[in-house]
Amino acid sequence: MEFKLEAHRIVSISLGKIYNSRVQRGGIKLHKNLLVSLVLRSARQVYLSDPCPGLYLAGPTGTPAVPPPQQPGEPVAGPPSGWGEPPPPAGRAAWPEPEPQPQRPVVCHTPGAGSSEPLSSGAGDALRGEETDTAAAAWSRVERPRAAASGGGSDTCPEGPRAVRRPCGCPPTREEQPVEDGSPAPTAPCPRKRGAAGVGGGRAGCPAPGSTPLKKPRRNSEEQPSTTDEDTDEEMETGNVANLISIFGSSFSGLLRKSPAGGREEEEAEKSGPEAAEPGQICCDKPVLRDMSPWSTAIVAF
Amino acid sequence: MPSHRMPSEADIISTVEFNHTGELLATGDKGGRVVIFQREPESKNAPHSQGEYDVYSTFQSHEPEFDYLKSLEIEEKINKIKWLPQQNAAHSLLSTNDKTIKLWKITERDKRPEGYNLKDEEGKLKDLSTVTSLQVPVLKPMDLMVEVSPRRIFANGHTYHINSISVNSDCETYMSADDLRINLWHLAITDRSFNIVDIKPANMEDLTEVITASEFHPHHCNLFVYSSSKGSLRLCDMRAAALCDKHSKLFEEPEDPSNRSFFSEIISSVSDVKFSHSGRYMLTRDYLTVKVWDLNMEARPIETYQVHDYLRSKLCSLYESDCIFDKFECAWNGSDSVIMTGAYNNFFRMFDRNTKRDVTLEASRESSKPRAVLKPRRVCVGGKRRRDDISVDSLDFTKKILHTAWHPAENIIAIAATNNLYIFQDKVNSDMH
Numbered sequence: 224m225e226f227k228l229e230a231h232r233i234v235s236i237s238l239g240k241i242y243n244s245r246v247q248r249g250g251i252k253l254h255k256n257l258l259v260s261l262v263l264r265s266a267r268q269v270y271l272s273d274p275c276p277g278l279y280l281a282g283p284t285g286t287p288a289v290p291p292p293q294q295p296g297e298p299v300a301g302p303p304s305g306w307g308e309p310p311p312p313a314g315r316a317a318w319p320e321p322e323p324q325p326q327r328p329v330v331c332h333t334p335g336a337g338s339s340e341p342l343s344s345g346a347g348d349a350l351r352g353e354e355t356d357t358a359a360a361a362w363s364r365v366e367r368p369r370a371a372a373s374g375g376g377s378d379t380c381p382e383g384p385r386a387v388r389r390p391c392g393c394p395p396t397r398e399e400q401p402v403e404d405g406s407p408a409p410t411a412p413c414p415r416k417r418g419a420a421g422v423g424g425g426r427a428g429c430p431a432p433g434s435t436p437l438k439k440p441r442r443n444s445e446e447q448p449s450t451t452d453e454d455t456d457e458e459m460e461t462g463n464v465a466n467l468i469s470i471f472g473s474s475f476s477g478l479l480r481k482s483p484a485g486g487r488e489e490e491e492a493e494k495s496g497p498e499a500a501e502p503g504q505i506c507c508d509k510p511v512l513r514d515m516s517p518w519s520t521a522i523v524a525f
Numbered sequence: 526m527p528s529h530r531m532p533s534e535a536d537i538i539s540t541v542e543f544n545h546t547g548e549l550l551a552t553g554d555k556g557g558r559v560v561i562f563q564r565e566p567e568s569k570n571a572p573h574s575q576g577e578y579d580v581y582s583t584f585q586s587h588e589p590e591f592d593y594l595k596s597l598e599i600e601e602k603i604n605k606i607k608w609l610p611q612q613n614a615a616h617s618l619l620s621t622n623d624k625t626i627k628l629w630k631i632t633e634r635d636k637r638p639e640g641y642n643l644k645d646e647e648g649k650l651k652d653l654s655t656v657t658s659l660q661v662p663v664l665k666p667m668d669l670m671v672e673v674s675p676r677r678i679f680a681n682g683h684t685y686h687i688n689s690i691s692v693n694s695d696c697e698t699y700m701s702a703d704d705l706r707i708n709l710w711h712l713a714i715t716d717r718s719f720n721i722v723d724i725k726p727a728n729m730e731d732l733t734e735v736i737t738a739s740e741f742h743p744h745h746c747n748l749f750v751y752s753s754s755k756g757s758l759r760l761c762d763m764r765a766a767a768l769c770d771k772h773s774k775l776f777e778e779p780e781d782p783s784n785r786s787f788f789s790e791i792i793s794s795v796s797d798v799k800f801s802h803s804g805r806y807m808l809t810r811d812y813l814t815v816k817v818w819d820l821n822m823e824a825r826p827i828e829t830y831q832v833h834d835y836l837r838s839k840l841c842s843l844y845e846s847d848c849i850f851d852k853f854e855c856a857w858n859g860s861d862s863v864i865m866t867g868a869y870n871n872f873f874r875m876f877d878r879n880t881k882r883d884v885t886l887e888a889s890r891e892s893s894k895p896r897a898v899l900k901p902r903r904v905c906v907g908g909k910r911r912r913d914d915i916s917v918d919s920l921d922f923t924k925k926i927l928h929t930a931w932h933p934a935e936n937i938i939a940i941a942a943t944n945n946l947y948i949f950q951d952k953v954n955s956d957m958h
Contacts, residue, residue: 229841233787236845249600249623253685253704254735254754254794255850261790262844269787 226269233266538941540928544608544616547932550578550939551618552946553603557587559620561631562948576937578948582631582671587622599624605690609712612696617676619699623686626701628677628712636664682708682718689739695746702739702751709763721769722751722761737852738798748773750800750807756793758807758818776807776818778825788840788849796852801861802933808864810855813837815866817878830876830883833868835906835917848922856931856938867926870915871942872902888926888940888947899949 240259244251535556542551550562563581590599600623609617609628616631640662645651685703692699700709700721707722722739726732739751747764759772780789792812799808807818809826813834816826832853836843843849848869855866867873868885876883885902905914928941936951 230787233841233844240847248598249602249686250595250597254688254737257732257735257754258791258794258850262787265787265790 230266230270234263234270237263237266533944536944538928538944538946539602540604540606541930541939541941541946542606542608542618543930543932543939544618545610545933547934547937549581549608549616550930550948551606551608551620552939552941553586553606553620554944555600555602557585557589557601557603557622559584559586559603559606559618559629562946576950582673584629584673586620586627586629587625590624604687607690607692607699609692610696619690619692621687621690621701624680624683626679626682626687626690626710627675628679630674630676632672632674634670634672635667637667638662639665677712677715679710679715679718682710688737691739691741691749693741693746694744698746700739700741700749702736704735707736707739707749707751707769719767721763721767723768723770737795740798740800742804743800743802744804750798752795752798752809754794755790756795756811758795758798758809760820774820774823776823776826778816784837786840788844791844791849792840797854799855799857801857802859803861806861808855808857810853810866812849812851812853815855815864815876817864828878830864830874832866832874833904835904839917843922846922848925851925851927853926854928856929858931858936859934865929865931865938867929867940869922869925870904870920871924871926872904873926873929873940886949888942888945888949890945 237259241256241263244256244259533556535554535558537555538552539555540551540553543549544551548564550564552560552562554560560580561582562578564576564578567576586603587601589601591597592599602622603620604623605619605621607619609619611617614632618629618631620627620629639646640660642656642659642662643651643653679701682701683703683706685705687701687703689702690699697713698709698711700707701718702708702722705723705725706720708718709721710718722736724734724736734753734755734757737752737754739749742748742750747762748760749763749769750758750760752758756777758776760774760776761769762773763769765771765773780793795809795811797808797810800806801808805820806827807820809816809818810832813836814832815830817828818826840849853867855864857864862879863875863877865873865875871888872885873888874883874885885904886899887902900913903911903914904920905911905916910916924943926940926942930939932938938949940947940949
């Protein structure tokens, strides 16, 4: 039981660190956040695997009622999938920055060109973290960089306000909602990744604003008959933490990889992106996001 | 020399490095400044001030930048300074922040030409009608002026934050490492670099480790090592392949299962790696220990020294305070017989590899009057407490010694304690033993 308390505390602390890292000067430190995510994963495992009756959470990984501890032979689950290029500071943008050609041994740099590599679709959660609540505020805040960024690379998406972008890499619309392919948008359509992102969507889908999500979040689709997290309210507000963890679990596919079914599905969805130089995106549904507290929304955004 | 301005975050020293002779000592700080100290030649006239370091030059190396495309501020903090081997009268060093490496040339001017025909003393053109004869300008001595100029700027090579730079023994190339990649540069070419290590996974969700430090071998220009956040070291040979993703040797110690905790992974992350001067060994620092590795043995380090094992039971609160992420450096002495690293409470530790004795010393104004002898300190962990012991709970974790350097030949050490630089000299045992 003490382990659970400790694990809970560590989860809270870790989430706070991840959240704060988005506002620190100099950008997100990849090393530190990787370490924090490893701690988070360990704490979460302990929290979930402690066989206390009634504390079972809605299976984010589709695992049975008492999830077994991770087998030593299992591949190391990666960190949260928000491991795209370090996302900009909080509220600014949900979009990771572009990625230089990594595979060539010789990288030519012309002055200033280094930053204007093709805009990739970026990694998982940074995309999903389109905090529409804060996007409106961020929209006005990033107006200024737009002028400066107009000289971006030719095959990048027009560098509109970075506050909001569709997961497929297309520039945002005025409503700052992801739109389906073909919908009129005030900015030029993005040449990349429309197919993978728009059609059918799956994990990478861009649900139309306000419409029913094309695919339910992972935890529901794999849900086994189980107790919900709401009735496990202990004195430590596990309900809230359970929410966080279940969202957490569905968001970070690296952690999900422990579950064979979930992992495979995730991988397939990611591989569906043809031009994916970057890892594929995993969209979490807006309605789900909106139901969460701002705290957990921020974590998912990361 | 301690900073005389009001202490501010910009004054926090972020790197310390002696040059190859030990005559010069460079420090970088969070404000992007570099301060170079020079050792005064020992003179018979003033024997009490022999060999002390005075400020030689100060310049602004890096400025804060804003990357508009990524909406990211780039800190001006100097992460590392590395001296180039001296090839002429000038000195050169490389300094780097998170994104950009700069080559600085430091020259002295102690003479100036006088007696120009066409210009007067102030440099104004003379009235030609007053010039009746020609003279040859002569060089006259002047007050020493140290001039620093940026000779090369190596920009746009890194997406992630640069953590190390290392000059090759060939004196022509150097490498820079960020979290996921290592690039090889030629000192004369700024518009391109070779990527020699790339551990970025195709799917970033698979990321499990990052590069934390890297260094060229001191003698073999084809060999370099890089350390990872998982506690492993990889020795790579540039002659084996253009892309050194496959290591030649992997140095890794299996984890002790009895020490497993939530924070095992964090404390095993290597924060610094240094080749010995001989090139035979490597020194690594992780959160609680320093380890000596033999290049010929990959299975485990040959020596492990506990820096502050009493912190092992406090990892959770150190995690909360972010102290667990502190990156301590380590250093060899000139003869590779003693290793040194910093700790908290402005303590630093030295381990003698031969005698197996270790000592804890403190860098503070109170205990370091000029020419005073440093008193060994002790942290008590319960049990008998001696008079001057410090208890673990009263350690000041805001006073951390992350950066230390050892003179290449003599027993002189430079210790950076937040915004103060301490230089200690062992007069009694000046020669290496």
